[in-house]
Amino acid sequence: MLTGDGLQARVRGGHRLAAWPRPLTIAVLGGVLFLSAFIALMVGTLGPIGPGEPEEISFSEAIDAIFTKAEYHWVFWNVRIPRVILAGLVGAALACSGTAMQAVFRNSMADPFVIGVSSGAAIGASVASLLGLSVAIGLFAPPMLAFVSAILAAFAVYMLGSVRGKVYVDSLLLSGVAVASFLGAMVSFMIYVASQQFHQLVFWLLGSLTLASWDIVEVLFFPIVAGAVVVFLYGRDLDALLLGEETAHNLGANPESLKKLMLFVAALMAAAAVAFVGVIGFVGLIIPHICRLIVGSNHRTLVPAATLSGAVFLIWADALARTVVAPTEMPVGIITAICGGPFFLYLLRRSSSGRGV
Amino acid sequence: MRMDIRNLSFSYGSSKVLGNVTFSVRDGEFVGIMGPNGSGKTTLLRCMTRYLPADGGSIMVDARPLADMSPREVARVFAVVPQSSATDFPFKVEDIVMMGRIPHISSRLAGRAKKDSEAVHRAMERTNTLQFSDRPFTALSGGERQRVIIARALAQEPKVLLLDEPTVYLDVSGQFEVMDLIKRLNKEQSMTIIAVLHDINMAARYCDSIALLNQGRLEAYGPPNEVLTADAIQSVYGMDVSVRRDPFTHAVYVMRRPSSTSGRRHGTRVHVLCGGGTGGPLMRLLLDGGYSVSTGVLNVLDSDFENASDLRIPVLAEAPFAQISEGMHAENLRLVDESSVVVVAPFPVGPGNFRNLEAVEHALRSGKKVFLLAPPQGETIDFIGGKADEYIKRLISSGAIPVKDAQEMLDMISRQER
Ligand SMILES: Nc1ncnc2c1ncn2[C@@H]1O[C@H](COP(=O)(O)OP(=O)(O)O)[C@@H](O)[C@H]1O
Ligand SMILES: [Mg+2]
Numbered sequence: 001m002l003t004g005d006g007l008q009a010r011v012r013g014g015h016r017l018a019a020w021p022r023p024l025t026i027a028v029l030g031g032v033l034f035l036s037a038f039i040a041l042m043v044g045t046l047g048p049i050g051p052g053e054p055e056e057i058s059f060s061e062a063i064d065a066i067f068t069k070a071e072y073h074w075v076f077w078n079v080r081i082p083r084v085i086l087a088g089l090v091g092a093a094l095a096c097s098g099t100a101m102q103a104v105f106r107n108s109m110a111d112p113f114v115i116g117v118s119s120g121a122a123i124g125a126s127v128a129s130l131l132g133l134s135v136a137i138g139l140f141a142p143p144m145l146a147f148v149s150a151i152l153a154a155f156a157v158y159m160l161g162s163v164r165g166k167v168y169v170d171s172l173l174l175s176g177v178a179v180a181s182f183l184g185a186m187v188s189f190m191i192y193v194a195s196q197q198f199h200q201l202v203f204w205l206l207g208s209l210t211l212a213s214w215d216i217v218e219v220l221f222f223p224i225v226a227g228a229v230v231v232f233l234y235g236r237d238l239d240a241l242l243l244g245e246e247t248a249h250n251l252g253a254n255p256e257s258l259k260k261l262m263l264f265v266a267a268l269m270a271a272a273a274v275a276f277v278g279v280i281g282f283v284g285l286i287i288p289h290i291c292r293l294i295v296g297s298n299h300r301t302l303v304p305a306a307t308l309s310g311a312v313f314l315i316w317a318d319a320l321a322r323t324v325v326a327p328t329e330m331p332v333g334i335i336t337a338i339c340g341g342p343f344f345l346y347l348l349r350r351s352s353s354g355r356g357v
Numbered sequence: 358m359r360m361d362i363r364n365l366s367f368s369y370g371s372s373k374v375l376g377n378v379t380f381s382v383r384d385g386e387f388v389g390i391m392g393p394n395g396s397g398k399t400t401l402l403r404c405m406t407r408y409l410p411a412d413g414g415s416i417m418v419d420a421r422p423l424a425d426m427s428p429r430e431v432a433r434v435f436a437v438v439p440q441s442s443a444t445d446f447p448f449k450v451e452d453i454v455m456m457g458r459i460p461h462i463s464s465r466l467a468g469r470a471k472k473d474s475e476a477v478h479r480a481m482e483r484t485n486t487l488q489f490s491d492r493p494f495t496a497l498s499g500g501e502r503q504r505v506i507i508a509r510a511l512a513q514e515p516k517v518l519l520l521d522e523p524t525v526y527l528d529v530s531g532q533f534e535v536m537d538l539i540k541r542l543n544k545e546q547s548m549t550i551i552a553v554l555h556d557i558n559m560a561a562r563y564c565d566s567i568a569l570l571n572q573g574r575l576e577a578y579g580p581p582n583e584v585l586t587a588d589a590i591q592s593v594y595g596m597d598v599s600v601r602r603d604p605f606t607h608a609v610y611v612m613r614r615p616s617s618t619s620g621r622r623h624g625t626r627v628h629v630l631c632g633g634g635t636g637g638p639l640m641r642l643l644l645d646g647g648y649s650v651s652t653g654v655l656n657v658l659d660s661d662f663e664n665a666s667d668l669r670i671p672v673l674a675e676a677p678f679a680q681i682s683e684g685m686h687a688e689n690l691r692l693v694d695e696s697s698v699v700v701v702a703p704f705p706v707g708p709g710n711f712r713n714l715e716a717v718e719h720a721l722r723s724g725k726k727v728f729l730l731a732p733p734q735g736e737t738i739d740f741i742g743g744k745a746d747e748y749i750k751r752l753i754s755s756g757a758i759p760v761k762d763a764q765e766m767l768d769m770i771s772r773q774e775r
Contacts, residue, residue: 108446233465240456242446246439249408251513252432252460296493297446300468 022301029308033088033315040084040315041066041076044322044329083212086220086276087318087332088311090209091283093224093273095310097266098284099291099303100231103238104262105169108292112270112284114176115161115263119183120153121146121274122205126190129201140215142204143275150271153179158263167259207280207333209318216276227269228307234258235299242297280333282340283310283317289344358384358419358516358549365414367397367404373573374400377414380568380578382517385547387540389560389581392570393594398553399440401570402519405551406435418516432460436510438520442502444494450505451490454481457512480511483546484538500531507538518542520552524559532556536563561585562608569593582609599667612667624649626696627770628720630713631655632704633738637664639702639730639763644668646767651696653689654681654713661704681712689713693720698770701757703732706748707740714748717757726773727757728766 020028042062065072066081097112105114113119127149128134128142157179161172191201203210231238237253245255270284291306314332317339321332360382367375375397382388390398403409405416407423416423418434426434436457457480458473481487484504489497494505503523510518520539524532540563542548554560560567561581569577569584571593577584587600590611598611627643629636629652636652637660643650653673655662665672673688675681681689689712693699699720706714720727729749732738739745753759760766 106446236456236459236462236465239448239452240459242448243442243444243453243456244439246403246408247437247442249428250406250432250435250437251456252427252429254428292447296452297448298452 020295025295025301026304026308029305029312033308033312036312036315037084037088040087040319041080043319044080044326078214079212082214082217083209083318084315085217086212087209087314089217089220089224090273090277090280091287091310091312091314091317092228092307093220093269093310094280094284095287095291095313096224096228096231096303096307097270097273098310099288099299099306100238100262100266101284102288102292103241103299104259104266105173106242106244107169108289109285110173111281112266113180113279113281114173115267116153116157116176116179116183117150117267117270118274118279118281119180119187120156121150121271122187122279123153123183123190124149124275125204125278126187126201129204130190130193140219143216147271147275150274151267153183154263154267154271166256167263169259203331204278205333206331207278207336208329208331209277209321210329211276220272220276223272224269227265228303230265231262232300232303234262235303238262238299238303239297278331278333280314280336282336282344283314286340286344287313360419360517360549361415361417362405363415363417365401365404365416366412367400367409368412375404375411375573378570378573378575379414380575382549382551382566385543385549387543387550387563387565388552389564389567390551390553390570391555391557391560391567392576396570396593397573398570399521400573402437402521402551402553405519406437407431429460432513432515434516435519436513436515436517438503438506438510438518438523440521440523441526442506446495448494449490450486450492450494450497451477451481453494453505454486454508454512457509457514460513476514477508477512480508483511483542484508498531500527500534503527503531503535504538507535511542517549517551520550522553522555525555532559539563557585557590558608558610561610585609585611587611601663625698625770626651627698627700628652628692628696629700629702630704630716631661631702632659632710632713634660634664635702635704635730636661639700639766640664640668640670642763642767643700644670646771648770651692653692654685654710656709675709678709680709686712686716689716690719693725694723697725698773699725699727700766701727701729701752703730703737705738705740706745711741714745714752717752718755721752721755721757726770727752728769729753729757729759730763730766731759731761 042059061072062076065076094112098110101110101112101114102108124146125142128145133141133145157172157176158167160175160179161168163171191198237248237258240248240251240253241255241258248255248258274280287310288302288306291302291309295301295305314336317335318332321330321335324330362381363379365375365378366373378401390401392398400409404411423431423434454477455469455473458469458476462469462473478487481490484507486501486504486508489501494502497505523539524535527535536559539550539552543550554564564581566579567577567581567584568575569589576593577589585600587598590596590598590600596613598613600609600611602609625648627648627650629640629643629650631639631652632655640650640652651671652661652665655665655672655674656677656679657674658677662672662674671692673685673692675685693716699717701717704710704713717727729752737745737749758769760769
């Protein structure tokens, strides 16, 4: 997800920085998040657990179902609500992780997956489905394996891209590409072998929130919120890092440990999110990028703004995934790619043609 | 604040970049670090800020070892203005300056305090950058950016301001703008300044002391007029220069001599008769054109005498204000005989140097090519009661060739060569 410097320069040129004060920006985004989550609760089909046709319910029926012991009360509380929360958490994790990665790489085309997290998770998920671990051990076994292999892949990229404990972002980038393509080939091979579990695996690879549950929300909630807080607390250091490692040092930040900490936290957040819901692309790239264009690069504003916007974006993407082909649903990763790709191109064109005006 | 650097050394792997650098900086001093490219100037600054770990030696700030300080403490001692500060990321100018407060904000949870905003405001006021506070940093010109970066350094409220070639990417007015700003900070805020400077004359003009680096070693340290000698510059930069004093500021300034290896020497000797500064540009042009040049007879205090010495041209000279003696005149005639061309600058003619015109007559009689440069005002400056112009007319009628300027003269000499 990296392109030449000229392209970046065009993306970054010619914009205006928002004049809103930070608390207002964050309050507005928080409001939008709650509203989005509420609307997303209402849309889509609801079916009985088990056999039977899913059906559309009206807005007032939905309200009833949430707040009273009406017909769909249980489904709402155990399927719909955790799913919306999970969508928000995953979107937040990916966007926050992407923001941190972009700062570490000093490149607004970096995303959470540049250091091999997604391909590492994919290997874990493939092995798990090849061995049928969800049946043999339990429902949480595949995501755990995906998480562990994602972290291992990130660690491998880190080791390959650093020299004597020093992180060189350029070599990190290259080793990320190398490791990702190697693991990608292995995943392809496993898909080829595992024709039995093919459908399940492909669904994971495309990214999907169908398996959402309170259990998953419980597992993910703390690490993702903690990760976002850590990135926010190091916001000023990240600002300095964007001006170069020497400047960061001269401003009293420690660029080496800062880079390591941020890579660690960002990889952890992305790996945790991806392990459960599969590879959801574009969120971690476009959300930080768009937020940067709107609120500027000051991380004390950017990190909360991107985190909240990521949550909002994925909640809407998932709501779409649940409704466009109702009564069935699409993998949300396809929605993010379909929305994200063209929108990103539109941004590119707009900001490059708007330059110098 | 007093800083003592003792035996500072640094190597990149096995290649030694700094060796035993030792010097002290007084409070409020303006120190220039000079030296050719690759001599270790940037490395020296980076060792001071501990961005690079020194192999050996020590830096004491007010008798306290820098090595004992935390990174944030170091960032409160030194603020750095790097050579260039390019970022493609959208930051408001005010955000950039606010970054200078990072080493002062004690808690990650804390927002900016009132004193941070005040320090930023003061820094922007002093650097005259308040007016673009809300503009994107990327939208500023080079000089404006450099001022913003200096503002950030000031917001850091450092004890020492370090600058690495702060003017290198700026145009001439930008260079003076930035240097004057630094000098003002030095004078008015008594901010200690250590600046890597490229331009020798700029350094001589602004600095209290100069540290001259050569291949990682400190060649000399002291006031500009002691450090910037022609010999030192010759040995460090391998450049042939003459060092003079600015008559107004008394700062030393350095002029490059045309290198004797430049251009082909074709052996044609040209003898120049000049005086009062009329011969300086002429002799330089001739040297650049590859001619061997001699001149005479001049007085020792004459500016053409200085010009000739700077250019390392053989010169005949009398004591200050003395008339051309018989012996010196004979020498002059000998130089005329040895050369193939004689050039006469429109020098002021007086009783003291009248004999130079007789030397022209001698040249004409012995069949030399003689060129007479037209005086800028149309008339020769004459201290001998109008006889000079008459004399010159007679020279022209006996074959001296009048030319309107040095270029025409050069053209005619080279045409005659072929
Ligand atoms: N990262 C590096 N690795 C190896 N050698 C370096 C590095 N940076 C600079 N050098 C070498 O160190 C010497 C001094 O460099 P520097 O301090 O940048 O010189 P200056 O600033 O005086 O031009 C040069 O010979 C240069 O080649
Ligand atoms: Mg340098």
